[in-house]
Amino acid sequence: MRIAIEAQRIFRTNKHGMDFVALESIRELQKLDHENEYYIFVSPGEDHCLEETGNVHIIEVACPTYPLWEQVALPRAVAKVNADLLHCTSNTAPIHCPIPLVLTLHDIIFLEPRQSGNKSLYQNIGWYYRRLVVPRILPRCKKIITVSHFERARILEALSLPEDLVTTVYNGFGQHFYPREKTEQVTRKYIQDKNFLFFLGNTDPKKNVPRVLKAYELYRQKSSSPLPLLIADMKDEYLDAIMKEQAIEHIRPYVINPGYIPNSDLPxxxxxxxxxxxxxxxxxFGIPLLEAMACGTPVITSNTSSMPEIGGDNVIQADPFHAEDIANKLIELENDPKLYKSQLEYGLQRCKLYSWKNTAESLLSIYKTL
Structure with a gap:
């Protein structure tokens, strides 16, 4: 087969969730499959993180905007290689596709009521673009892939699709995520304290930043030796505005915000x-949940959506809509060494259920059926 895969953003320097899913899946397909021909379509960028092999060809397609890249430049480029199918990896795809289409639909958050106002222009444009494009491409899909049974059920319910059209393929996590020693040589670039709490956030309302900050303020009141909070991938003005709104500016000296953290430093x-x-x-899905577990760090996650499914029955779950519950779970874990050790050991075992190798094997099986 001649398989085309859209991986538009994988060469950009500051990658995010869907970029890593595409990149790691392709890397594993490179190792797994030496028979079929792959054509990886990317936008030019500085981080050439994927190399060509004998049957894997990288094709850079330049275009000024993402909608034009996907709707005009990508179909033209795919037609030139005479591909048998096109796999689009990031929720959207060309409305007019000349060959069978496989779509990875990570979520349908864009079809659900918005959690609250989002001030990010980039995220707002993406939200409206997905609402416009996705309903138009679904009837053309030969297979729709999503990343958890929770999300599959939501997609089937919301879009009234045939059950056999939508399948679950779990994500994995990078092999460089494992317990590290001598961590201070890296962590000191971001925070001077040896011990700290860690939170990955951004301006997307689903990340729950206001309640996390409120929970941290409550935690500082209850803890006998409160730790500082390291927040990645946020802007100071956004954090300051939330703290002012909630009248918790007094925690600002204990919240460290270094901005974007490269994936290589995250372990x-x-x-x-x-x-x-x-x-x-x-x-x-929640890849950071697995990454932290794989590094031997206890996790406090939510009791909503996919997180109980991915984290399993024994992961510590809090009600994300109640800051008090998040704070109480922090105190519980901090004050109970046996619970802390059991969570560390549980996470190291739980994460073994997921790998990018499993993801690639599932993808290859889907390609073969088409």
Whole structure:
């Protein structure tokens, strides 16, 4: 087969969730499959993180905007290689596709009521673009892949699709996520304290930043030796505005915000953190949950959406809509060494259920059926 895969953003320097899913899946397909021909379509960027092999060809397609890239430039480029199918990896695809289409639909958050106002222009444009494009491409899909049974059920319910059209393929996590020693050589670039709480956030309302900050303020009141909070991938003005709104500016000296943290440094930060906070309002999978577990760090996550499914029955779950519950779970884990050790050991075992190798094997099986 001649398989085309859209991986538009994998060469950008500051990658995020869907970028890593595409990149790691392709890397494993490279190792697994030496028979079929692969054509990987990317936008030019500085981080050439994927190399060609004998049957894997990288084709850079330049275009000024993402909609034009996907709707005009990509179909033209795919037609030139005479591909048998096109796999689009990031929720959307060309409305007019000349060959069978496989779509990875990570979530349908864009079809659900919005959690609250989002001030990010980039995220708002993406939200409207997905609402416009996805309903138009679904009838053309030969297979729709999503990343958890929770999300599959939501997709089937919301879009009234045939059950055999939508399948679950779990994500994995990078092999460089494992417990690290001598973490301070990396963590000191971001935080001077040896022990800290760690939270990955952004301006997307689903990340629940206001309640995490309120929970941290409550935690500082209850803890006998409160730890500082390291927040990645946030802007100071956004944090300051939330703290002012909630009248918790007094915690600002204890909240460290270094901005974007490269993926290569994350294993050291997970390993160095005392607890990883992941109380999102809504996730379709939750790769950071597995990354932290793989690094031997206990996790506090949410009792909503996919997180109980991915984290398993024994992961510590809090109600993400109640800051008090998040704070209480922090105190409980901090004050109970036996619970802390059991969570560390549980996470190291739980994460073994997931790998990018499993993801690639599932993808290859789907390609063959088409």
């Amino acid at each position: 050291y930060l997970y390993s160095g953190a005392f607890i990883f906070l992941y109380p999102s309002l809504r996730e379709s």
